Amino acid sequence: MTRLKSPTDILPVKLNKGYDMKPNHNLSAWGLESGSSGELVAAGCSTIDLAGRYGTPLHVVHERRLEDTARRFVTTAQAQYAGIVSVHYPFKCNSVPGVIEIIRRAGLKAEVMTQYELELALYLGFENKEIIVNGPCKTEEFIRKSIENRIGLLIVDSLEELVVIRRIADGMRTRPDILLRINPDYVPRGMNYGSATGSRKGCAFGLDLKSGEAGHALRLLQDSPGLGFKGFHFHIGTGIRDARDHADALSCLPLLVEEARRAGQMVQVVDVGGGIAATTTREFTSFEMLRYQALGTLPSRNDGRDEERCFANVTHAISHAVARAFPKGELPELIYEPGRCIASPNQFLLLTINGVKTRAGVGTWLIADGGLSTVTLPTYYEYHEVILANDVNRPLAEKATIIGPACFAGDVIYRNKFLPVIRKGEVIAIMDTGAYFTALESFFGFYQPAVVAVADGQARLIRARESFNGCIRRDVVSQHDTVKESVS
Numbered sequence: 001m002t003r004l005k006s007p008t009d010i011l012p013v014k015l016n017k018g019y020d021m022k023p024n025h026n027l028s029a030w031g032l033e034s035g036s037s038g039e040l041v042a043a044g045c046s047t048i049d050l051a052g053r054y055g056t057p058l059h060v061v062h063e064r065r066l067e068d069t070a071r072r073f074v075t076t077a078q079a080q081y082a083g084i085v086s087v088h089y090p091f092k093c094n095s096v097p098g099v100i101e102i103i104r105r106a107g108l109k110a111e112v113m114t115q116y117e118l119e120l121a122l123y124l125g126f127e128n129k130e131i132i133v134n135g136p137c138k139t140e141e142f143i144r145k146s147i148e149n150r151i152g153l154l155i156v157d158s159l160e161e162l163v164v165i166r167r168i169a170d171g172m173r174t175r176p177d178i179l180l181r182i183n184p185d186y187v188p189r190g191m192n193y194g195s196a197t198g199s200r201k202g203c204a205f206g207l208d209l210k211s212g213e214a215g216h217a218l219r220l221l222q223d224s225p226g227l228g229f230k231g232f233h234f235h236i237g238t239g240i241r242d243a244r245d246h247a248d249a250l251s252c253l254p255l256l257v258e259e260a261r262r263a264g265q266m267v268q269v270v271d272v273g274g275g276i277a278a279t280t281t282r283e284f285t286s287f288e289m290l291r292y293q294a295l296g297t298l299p300s301r302n303d304g305r306d307e308e309r310c311f312a313n314v315t316h317a318i319s320h321a322v323a324r325a326f327p328k329g330e331l332p333e334l335i336y337e338p339g340r341c342i343a344s345p346n347q348f349l350l351l352t353i354n355g356v357k358t359r360a361g362v363g364t365w366l367i368a369d370g371g372l373s374t375v376t377l378p379t380y381y382e383y384h385e386v387i388l389a390n391d392v393n394r395p396l397a398e399k400a401t402i403i404g405p406a407c408f409a410g411d412v413i414y415r416n417k418f419l420p421v422i423r424k425g426e427v428i429a430i431m432d433t434g435a436y437f438t439a440l441e442s443f444f445g446f447y448q449p450a451v452v453a454v455a456d457g458q459a460r461l462i463r464a465r466e467s468f469n470g471c472i473r474r475d476v477v478s479q480h481d482t483v484k485e486s487v488s
């Protein structure tokens with residue numbers, strides 16, 4: 001019987017002779033270049049200069065590309081649909097205010113799911129009507145604040161929530177416009193039901209279509225003059241690569257529109273949520289995840305797809321699926337909430353390798369100054385390219401494991417990644433960190449990274465590195481009255 005090898009048995013695999021040793025990063029996929037000394041260059045800025053000037057870990061946002069990607073999404077979606085199209089950026093994806101400001105310049109509105117995000121949207125100058133409030137766990141205070149601020153749309157996640165919103169709105173004599181979030185019981189191709197936010201078995205989100213909750217909600221609304229029904233909301237998962245999934249999940253729409261009509265309601269808005277995959281990275285499939293965790297086999301790279309074509313395919317499929325559900329001339333407003341496909345490719349993370357350990361017969365560990373427990377959580381379930389930022393053309397040499405700085409065995413960025421020989425003090429770039437990296441950072445005793453935006457050869461700081469005072473500010477410590485005063 002063959003004994004299954006443990007991850008440590010197979011850690012250091014030297015490449016076979018004849019393997020193409022050139023790192024085959026297609027830098028242009030991220031709009032990057034190699035500089036005169038072979039270093040990674042973004043918008044005319046040397047990443048090594050940036051790392052020296054701002055320190056690492058450091059997020060670098062490619063400002064013009066981010067704005068261009070966001071604008072491309074809006075114009076492509078509008079070109080595919082005969083009715084009104086609105087695009088709302090989900091703050092949860094990357095809530096760095098400087099990033100949101102760039103995305104907003106492309107004409108995107110806001111989608112928020114917490115009180116902080118609502119306050120941030122107002123602080124950044126979004127008009128109240130430009131804000132959609134969403135989320136499966138809205139507190140009464142958050143609901144009240146949303147209604148008080150006369151936000152554009154309030155999305156109802158459950159029958160219980162609908163009753164609470166109705167009570168609060170009645171007391172306030174303000175009539176919020178609402179969408180009903182539908183759980184269509186749909187699992188996108190290649191996704192397990194636990195990650196499919198539109199699966200009734202895998203996810204609690206939304207009104208359960210199968211058991212008739214949507215019909216029940218529509219009947220409740222007949223008796224709710226304080227609420228303005230506008231239509232339906234869907235969001236079926238994230239990282240979805242096949243345009244057919246977005247369209248297939250909407251196959252319940254004609255029945256819903258009919259049900260609304262029977263309840264005396266007209267559907268004026270269909271919000272299809274987000275979930276469109278980024279073009280330069282991807283989530284592990286369930287099988288890849290199991291294999292990686294059990295055997296340490298890192299899934300292979302993403303091939304990279306054409307952004308314009310991807311946006312066109314998916315918005316074409318969605319536009320048709322929506323239009324099919326309505327009579328000619330009665331098209332509803334179509335809302336998108338894309339996060340990942342806009343933000344992910346236009347940001348990367350610089351980390352310094354602060355130590356290299358090689359253990360005979362075992363392998364090589366590269367110890368980076370940021371890791372899974374601090375700044376790279378999505379590398380646990382997604383494939384991200386890793387580039388040696390100070391020498392992008394150095395040949396690949398071996399499989400190594402990149403770990404973070406925490407004293408915690410699970411602080412692994414990637415196991416068994418084909419890399420060049422990397423030395424202490426060199427800088428790596430983790431690509432595609434624009435979506436769900438800054439949002440999922442955790443402290444664990446390490447200062448959270450700065451974020452710079454680069455454009456036209458200039459860098460500007462849009463988020464400062466966390467400082468001691470910034471961290472201690474919320475704490476009350478007996479011998480420091482000044483701190484106590486600042487939190488009282």
Ligand SMILES: Cc1ncc(COP(=O)(O)O)c(C=O)c1O
Binds near residue numbers: 237273339
């Ligand atoms: C309701 C809703 N809309 C939009 C998004 C954004 O998804 P993505 O970043 O995959 O586009 C999410 C992500 O969780 C979401 O829950």
